[in-house]
Amino acid sequence: MKEREVTILAVNFNFKRNFPIGLNILDLDSRLEAINSCKFMEKFIMEGYKKVTMEREFIETRYDGEMDLPKDLISELPSKIMVATTVQYLSQLPEIKRKLSAYDKEVSLFRSMHGQYAGQILGCDNFKISFDADCFLYVGDGEFHPTALLVNEKPVFVYSPLSEKWKKLGRKEREEIELRKKVALMKFHSGDKVGILISVKEGQHLIQGKVAELKKKLEAEGKEVYLFLSNEIKDLENFNFIDCWVNTACPRISEDVRGMINLRDLK
Numbered sequence: 001m002k003e004r005e006v007t008i009l010a011v012n013f014n015f016k017r018n019f020p021i022g023l024n025i026l027d028l029d030s031r032l033e034a035i036n037s038c039k040f041m042e043k044f045i046m047e048g049y050k051k052v053t054m055e056r057e058f059i060e061t062r063y064d065g066e067m068d069l070p071k072d073l074i075s076e077l078p079s080k081i082m083v084a085t086t087v088q089y090l091s092q093l094p095e096i097k098r099k100l101s102a103y104d105k106e107v108s109l110f111r112s113m114h115g116q117y118a119g120q121i122l123g124c125d126n127f128k129i130s131f132d133a134d135c136f137l138y139v140g141d142g143e144f145h146p147t148a149l150l151v152n153e154k155p156v157f158v159y160s161p162l163s164e165k166w167k168k169l170g171r172k173e174r175e176e177i178e179l180r181k182k183v184a185l186m187k188f189h190s191g192d193k194v195g196i197l198i199s200v201k202e203g204q205h206l207i208q209g210k211v212a213e214l215k216k217k218l219e220a221e222g223k224e225v226y227l228f229l230s231n232e233i234k235d236l237e238n239f240n241f242i243d244c245w246v247n248t249a250c251p252r253i254s255e256d257v258r259g260m261i262n263l264r265d266l267k
């Protein structure tokens with residue numbers, strides 16, 4: 001197999017010995033394997049994916065420290081609040097609701113598309129929802145989860161129980177995300193070489209459409225298309241010949257990588 005024939009690149013994908021379907025695999029180096037069939041990609045993900053995944057057990061951990069919402073935060077909150085948090089702080093929700101209600105706040109709990117509990121938010125919950133509230137209150141660490149809520153065009157108040165500090169996210173942060181998306185779309189339309197990212201993580205493979213159809217469409221437009229099949233989306237800077245990335249895995253990945261758009265952005 002010649003290197004120029006390669007159309008699928010698997011980054012950090014170490015299933016060579018366990019492929020359920022016999023294929024010629026070209027070893028480019030210890031971190032890169034290449035496969036020369038787009039049809040194999042679809043067949044592997046649809047038929048062989050479960051044969052090579054390992055068993056995993058997710059153990060929930062809960063924060064058992066004290067939590068006291070600052071009074072200056074409560075005074076800034078509107079009257080109707082939707083509260084969201086990660087699984088670590090779910091046990092704190094009754095006390096949060098009790099304290100906010102004591103200040104005549106009307107409190108509802110966020111409902112995740114994939115989460116198990118009322119009030120729980122996942123990183124992939126960046127979708128618009130129908131709700132009767134004036135703002136969100138996110139209780140947790142970091143900004144990855146609360147920035148997902150900005151798509152609803154309502155203020156997002158963020159309180160960290162560890163630092164005991166809070167901030168407000170809103171229009172400025174939302175516009176920054178939209179600007180990065182517009183720049184990535186410009187790179188996509190002007191670029192000649194496109195890398196399409198496919199994750200084999202459970203729940204992410206082919207979640208946004210048929211990759212083979214997209215590849216065919218882009219090639220008809222004169223673009224060179226490379227398919228990257230991976231368990232972990234990382235180290236993309238090693239492929240500096242790619243002008244723009246199209247992400248078909250978790251849509252939040254594109255927020256951390258410049259020059260990347262989600263497949264749904266092309267529709």
